[in-house]
Amino acid sequence: MSRSFSQLPDTRGYFGEYGGSYVPPQLESILQEITDAYEKIREDESFHQELAYLYKHYVGRPSPIFHAKTLSKKYGGAQIYFKREDLNHTGAHKINHCLGEVLLAKRMGKKKVIAETGAGQHGVALATAAALLDMPCDVYMGDIDMEKEHPNVTRMRILGTRVVPVTRGTRTLKDAVDAAFEAYLGDPDNIFYAIGSVVGPHPFPMMVRDFQSVVGREARSQFLEMNGKLPDHLIACVGGGSNAMGLFNAFLEDKEVGMYGVEPSGLSLNEGEHAATLTLGKPGVMHGFKSYMLQDEEGNPLRVYSVASGLDYPSVGPQHSFLKDIKRVEYVTVNDKETIDAFFELSRIEGLIPALESAHAVAFAVKLASTLPKTATLLVNLSGRGDKDIEFVVNKYGKEYGL
Structure with missing residues (x-):
């Protein structure tokens, strides 16, 4: 790609005026740690080989x-x-970035992965990757979505993931994100927040895009x-x-x-x-x-x-x-x-x-x-x-x- 797209985001995580990292001070160093670790594995051929193997022989x-x-x-x-x-x-497509995120979390020495989910596909994919790679996993989900997407709730629980109902606000995806983010703030040194889309503070929009x-x-x-x-x-x-x-x-x-x-x-x-x-x-x-x-x-x-x-x-x-x-x-x-x-x-x-x-x-x-x-x-x-x-x-x- 030419410079116009291949060098986005910039070093601060911006795509033009959008993106960046608007987080509490206690998270700035943690996010920088994730950014540094991700930039390192982008150049690590062994990481890419492991991910490519799983894409071919596990994902299909x-x-x-x-x-x-x-x-x-x-x-x-x-x-x-x-x-x-x-x-x-x-x-669904969600397994593409979930495998990448859990592999990264393990290389960083994290003890648990957590996430939000709406339709449940990101939750199921993360639960699957966590089971495969032996990582404890919690998924936050609005209770309206839990009722609507009950088969995926069952799948996550079968895979060994703890599904945490979110009963406040709209009781859907936005509130699940809020709840997961609060849990992450409680122990960011040991938890890896595996964001489920090209959203969130830098480096997540870049990282999820790259895996997808x-x-x-x-x-x-x-x-x-x-x-x-x-x-x-x-x-x-x-x-x-x-x-x-x-x-x-x-x-x-x-x-x-x-x-x-x-x-x-x-x-x-x-x-x-x-x-x-x-x-x-x-x-x-x-x-x-x-x-x-x-x-x-x-x-x-x-x-x-x-x-x-x-x-x-x-x-x-x-x-x-x-x-x-x-x-x-x-x-x-x-x-x-x-x-x-x-x-x-x-x-x-x-x-x-x-x-x-x-x-x-x-x-x-x-x-x-x-x-x-x-x-x-x-x-x-x-x-x-x-x-x-x-x-x-x-x-x-x-x-x-x-x-």
Whole structure:
């Protein structure tokens, strides 16, 4: 990559004006320790070899690209392809950075890893990596999300992780982050906080992006081999933004490749009924970093909502904010109804049951495809599978869709 993207963030963790590290003084030295350790392992060939071995023989990488010919034909426009992150061990892209973070924690001599989770996919992935690498693990989860995503709660507990219910505030992802951060502040010398997306204070947005960039590197090579050219457009859902950043990062210098990040407009674009941070937010500071944020006049985070628990977060990764401002990525929205329609359509037309988060990207992809010529190509990051969502979807929407 050229200097414009390859040297981001800067040494202070900023992507343009976004990012940085807004933390209590007692955490500054701890975060510097993590930064130094990460910069060291970036140059350590043995670390990369160990991670590559686990990606191949444990996760099942590379994940394939699938040409959804039936779905493409139905919409009569562009050809739709899926990067099949749903086929990874644990069912989503989250395992990519969790293995990297737990390996780093062990090399730093930490005694425990902790995390927040919304949909539970990051929690399951971290619990899996912690079990594999013999590291105690606590995961904080809003009790609303625990009920909604109960299968993932069960998986985490089977894997030996302690799931800590969060019962305050909105009882969802934002409050789970707050609770995990407080636990981390209690013993930062022995605990490694494995942040679940490209958010948080530096170095986490950089570190999670780098681990997730395996998705884009694979996709670029695979798509070229399949089609002799790069895709015309990339599409990925955006909550915190790790799956999107993982796909986009390898294509940022390819100006001919359009990119779309898909946010949840939920029930409506009225306050408290969506989580369209990049669409309706403004710059602010939350959870130790500066980015676009849904906030009130005092700068406090607003209540957010999405049918997909992994997207209901009132901020977003700082690199996404930078990419929005320079107009390298276009950020769009789809609502709950479009998402559920896409969930059932992909399931019934292609035999792929997507995570509700990923279904947002699918919903936008079919809309965009219908406006383009048949020679155009779309690559969608199918970031996770819908096993975790089946019970919720059937209970809430089953009758409407003939179940």
